[in-house]
Amino acid sequence: MPRxxxxxxxxxxxxxxxxSLAKECETLRFGGKVAAVYNPLLFASLPHxxxxxxxxxxxxxxxxxxxxxxxxxxxxxxxxxxxITAVRDxxxxxxxxxxxxxEHPKRPIEGFACAKSEVSGRRLWGLFGAxxxxxxxxxxxxxxxxxxxxxxMDENGANITPDKLPAHEAAALFEICNRALLxxxxxxxxxxxxxxxxxxxxxxxxxSCKSFTSAQILHPSPANPxxxxxxxxxxxxxxxxxxxxxxxxxx
Numbered sequence: 329m330p331r332x333x334x335x336x337x338x339x340x341x342x343x344x345x346x347x348s349l350a351k352e353c354e355t356l357r358f359g360g361k362v363a364a365v366y367n368p369l370l371f372a373s374l375p376h377x378x379x380x381x382x383x384x385x386x387x388x389x390x391x392x393x394x395x396x397x398x399x400x401x402x403x404x405x406x407x408x409x410x411x412i413t414a415v416r417d418x419x420x421x422x423x424x425x426x427x428x429x430x431e432h433p434k435r436p437i438e439g440f441a442c443a444k445s446e447v448s449g450r451r452l453w454g455l456f457g458a459x460x461x462x463x464x465x466x467x468x469x470x471x472x473x474x475x476x477x478x479x480x481m482d483e484n485g486a487n488i489t490p491d492k493l494p495a496h497e498a499a500a501l502f503e504i505c506n507r508a509l510l511x512x513x514x515x516x517x518x519x520x521x522x523x524x525x526x527x528x529x530x531x532x533x534x535x536s537c538k539s540f541t542s543a544q545i546l547h548p549s550p551a552n553p554x555x556x557x558x559x560x561x562x563x564x565x566x567x568x569x570x571x572x573x574x575x576x577x578x579x
Contacts, residue, residue: 338386341515343377346477349508353478356504358497362488364432366479368397371437372406374423375415379407382419382467387517389469390572392452392545393509393528396476396490399435401446408474409524411449412440418453419463434485451548452524455560459573471516475531476505491527502531510537520572524548543570 350369358365369376397403401410404425415421425439452472460466478501480488490498509531513521521540523529525547532542545563548555554562567573 376406414453
């Protein structure tokens with residue numbers, strides 16, 4: 329069924345938001361322990377735009393918001409929590425991924441040829457894939473985004489999360505990311521904006537916009553001990569308890 333003009337407008341708007349966010353983030357400079365910064369909205373723009381075309385028809389019931397890209401997920405595929413098998417096989421997205429301007433030798437960008445797995449993405453998209461028969465079914469009412477589009481690494485290639493940046497650098501970054509998130513909310517008019525983890529929930533609650541209900545689910549990262557046993561069941565229970573999902577297999 330062809331999308332109506334409202335749906336197409338939301339996809340077009342999300343593409344504009346993404347392009348503006350990518351451009352604004354390129355003006356920022358990071359020091360301290362940050363040795364490399366990746367902006368997958370630029371070098372993985374082709375699969376990212378395919379993701380927006382698949383997922384961006386509005387309005388939405390729910391936006392799930394993560395922190396920032398993982399090195400083996402969105403950094404490789406341009407899709408939030410972008411575990412390669414989920415992006416390629418469940419979403420049907422595959423496209424050329426270029427190299428960042430400055431590539432960290434310990435964090436190569438191999439695109440869809442990357443053999444490593446993004447555990448957080450495998451868990452998140454695995455839950456959605458188990459509950460919804462197709463990606464189109466899921467995206468009919470749900471959208472997944474990241475608050476910050478950048479990946480930060482130290483000289484050893486270890487991940488640096490945005491909350492660990494110096495205060496003045498974080499403030500400049502968060503100002504840009506807040507604008508993009510507010511614009512996304514305006515484009516999709518969600519009833520719920522749900523933080524995947526505590527950082528995202530704090531960023532949601534810091535917004536001036538109150539047109540939605542905010543909530544939080546447990547982050548699926550293996551660095552979170554609670555996520556390593558029964559994560560999908562706990563998150564499902566949370567979403568059902570909130571009234572976001574019903575008790576059935578499909579929403």
